[in-house]
Amino acid sequence: MNRDGRLGVGVIGAGRVGPVLAAALAGAGHALVGITSGSDDDRVDAILPGVPVLDALEVVRRSELVVVAVPHDELPGLASGLAEVGAWQPGQLVLHPDPAYGTAVLAPAAARGAIPLAVHPAISFTGTSIDLRQLAAAYAAVTAPAAVLPIAQALAVEMGCEPVVVAEEDRPLYAEAIATATEFSRSIVRQSTGILAGIGVENPGGFLSALVRSAVDQALASGTAADADPPLS
Template sequence: MNRDGRLGVGIVGAGKVGPVIGAALAGAGHALVAITHGSDDERTEAMLPGVPVLDALEVVRRSELVVIAVPHDQLPGLVAGLAEIGAWQPGQLVLHTDPAYGVDVLAPAVGRGAIPLAVHPAITFSGTSMDLRQLASAYAAVTAPGAVLPIAQALAVELGCEPVVVAEEDRAAYAEAIATATEFSRSIVRQSSAILGAVGVENPGAYLSVLMHSAIDLALADGSRGSDDVDATTLDE
C-alpha cells in the first residue's frame, strides 16, 4: 500500500459488477492497474477508459488489492486455481463481491499470505455509470477477520456504501434474503406487465413505475418499523 493509503487495484471479472466497482474505487483515488476480459469489453472500456485488459494471473501479480467479481459458481475454482500457480502474494488484499460467500472461500489465497475481504454492495448492477449513483445510497455487507474488518468497512465506504457487518456463518441466509427480494420483484413486474399488456396498456413498465416504487417504499418503511399494520383502503377495495 502506498503511504497515502491509495492502492493499486486489479479487477478479475468484467461483467456488470467488476467495472463499476473499479470505477468507484478509482473515484475514491485508487489506481486501477488492470482488468480481465469480460462479456462486453466495449462496456468495460466505457466505464474504465485506458485500463489495461490482461489475463487473471497478470492482473493479480500487478495488484495490491484484487477485486474478484465473477459468477457464484466460478469463485471457488478461480481462487484455488490462482493459488496453485502461485499468483497470490503475502500482504495482498483480496476482495470478492459475492453475497453468499464470506471469507472462507478465499482460503487458498490466505494460504499464500493474502488478506481476505468479502464486500457485497446491495444493489442490482446494470454495468453502467447509473450504478455509481445507486452505490452512493446503498448498503454493503462486509465480512472479514476481526483484525482487518476496518479495511473491509473502509473500502465499502469508498464505494459509496454504508457497511453492515455480516458474520461468516450468516452469509448464506443473507444471500437468500437478497435473492428473494430481487427475484420476487422481477417476477411480480413481469407478471403485472403481461396482464396490463393483455388488456391494452401500451407501456406497462411506465404505467407500473410510480405504483411499484411507492408500494415498495411503503413496504420497506413498514418493515423498518416492524409494523404488521395493513392499509385499510386496500381491504375496502
C-alpha cells in the same frame, strides 16, 4: 500502497459488477492497474476507459487489491487455482462481492498470506455508470476476519456504501434474503406489466412505476408487509 493511501486495484471478472466496483474505487482515488477480458469489452471500456486488459495472473501480480468478481460457481476454483500457481502475494487484499460467500472461499489466498475480504453492495447491477449513483444510496454486507474488518468497512465506504457486518456463518441466509427480494420483485413486475399490456395499456412499466415504488417504500419503512395499508377496493 502509496503514501497517500492509494492502492493499485486490479479486477478479475469483466461482468456487470467488477468494472463498476473498480470505477467506484477509482473515484475514491485508487489506481486501476488492469482488468481481465470479458464478453462485453466495449461496455467495460465505457466505464473504465483506458484500463489495461490483462490475464488473471498479471492482474494479481500488479495489484495491491484484487477484486474477484466472477460467477458464484467459478469463485472457489479460481481462488484455489491461483494459489496453486503461487499467484497470491503476502499482504495483498483480495475482495469478492458474492453475496453467498464469506471469506472462507478465499482460504487458498489467505494461506498464501493474502488478506480475504467479502463486500457485497446490495444493489441490482446494470454494469453501467448508473450503478455508481445507486452505490451512493446503498448498504454493503461486509465479512472479514476481525483484525482486518475495518479495512473491508473502509473499502465499502469508498465504494459509496454504508457497511453492515454480516457474520461468516450468516452469509447463506443473507444471500437468500437478497435473492428473494430481487427475484420476487422482478417476477411480480413482469406479471403485472404483462397483464396491463394484455388489456391494451400503453407503457405498462411507466404506468406502474409510481405505484410499485411507493408500495415498496412503504413496505421497507414498515419492515413487514403485514403493516402496510391494504389496497383500495
